[in-house]
Amino acid sequence: MSTASATRRISPRKGYQASTRRRPLILLAVCAVIFAAAFALGRGGGAASAPREAAAQWIVPAPSAGGVIPASLSSAPAIEIEIAVPRARPNAGAKATAGSGRATVGERLVTEAPASPAPTTVAPAPAPQVPAAPEQHSPPAASSPAPKSGSSGGESTHATSRSGESFETSG
């Protein structure tokens, strides 16, 4: 490539002429790009904002102030009551509790009489649990069998000769 031809090609004069000729084309291209970009913006914005606008229009604004109302009462611990059941008379008591050994109210196991000879102190009896109602708290775990006491121990080995029983229930 000769120096003369290179000089001719980048001649400022010719470059200027080319630029003048291309100007409308460049302008058209820029117009097309801007139109396309704006079209895309309009389409995307219109489609995306329509549901949001609709939703915003039909939702009634909630008051920003105001207290909070609890949706439920707090979970409370189980109620545990210790009741000493008076010593049953040998004859009557034997009949009352014979064959059962436990007293159940509804779905809830209340007590289980230990088949031990003559427990005399008030103490938690073993109480195998039965499933409680779903909304109820489950009863606490049963405690150990009633210990025997020396006060009446050995007087009788009959199941109904125990002097006391206890129970735990839950709330």
Place this chain on the structure above:
Amino acid sequence: MYRSTRPLAAQRPTRAFPAYWSTRPIPWFVAPVLIAVAILGYLAGHHRATRAAEEPVRVAYEATIALEYPSTWHRTGAAASIPGLQIVSPLLLAPGGDSARAGLVSGELAPTGASPLPAALVSLLQGLPRTEVVEFLGVQAYRYSGVRLARYNRALDLYVLPNSSGPATALACYAAPQHAADLTQCESIVSRLTPVGRSPYDLKPDAAYSARLGGVIGALDSLRLRLRHQMSAKKAPATVARLASTLVRHLATAAASIRALQAPASAAQAQAALVVAIERAGQTYRALGAAAAAPSVAAVAEAQSQVDSAEAGVDVSLETFALLGYKHS
């Protein structure tokens, strides 16, 4: 020392433009033309998007509402079963008539009591849904979004239009998990609902009422919690009887305070139900105290069971306020 005699401006390095770069100024009309083109493009795009959204619509009339729905949705006869939602003579619309995929069920609800939603449905709720008050041409309604029900795996949104002089109207939008877009379309149909023959009914939660009621319930709950803590740990019957008696007094005071509150019309039934539930809880604690004082094993167990049941009733009543749009904790 050499000093240049050329002016300073001439010493600055001149920027070398390419040969084809015209230094001729841009004509004045170019900028306005470009701006006009941008505006035209935006408007054309927006118009096209709006036209695409506005498909031809059909109208379905139900007893108290009119629904405009796109032609891609069809009325179907197959009933969509939503657990706990019993709708009288339902109107069912589904995309492409496929009610297994998604749908919109609307119709009248059987009387629901204090809660806007049927008790059977409330009992199946897995967590409280998001509750909002929406408005259809001046008529307000409750909107429950993100409803999760036991044994129901579809996305579900519910709308309830209470009626002071008749049964409430319910609308349910549901969609199978892979058709969430249908739920959006269903929402769009519901948003164009036209209520027929309904008087405006203000459902907006009352902030002042909410603050007063929340205060009473909060105080009652903390007292109850303290007394229940004292009732635990194998207390003697006499102690439990005394504590139960104290709790009865607090429950009675709270019930009286709540009854004295001026409830907005939309919450009047819920307030009455809450008062009844708290009074019932008081009665059961009184029975528990009496049974403990006796003391009777069977009576205590029975009373305790009733206390549990009564407190569950209070919880249901409190949930109702959440379903009425009141902020809850």
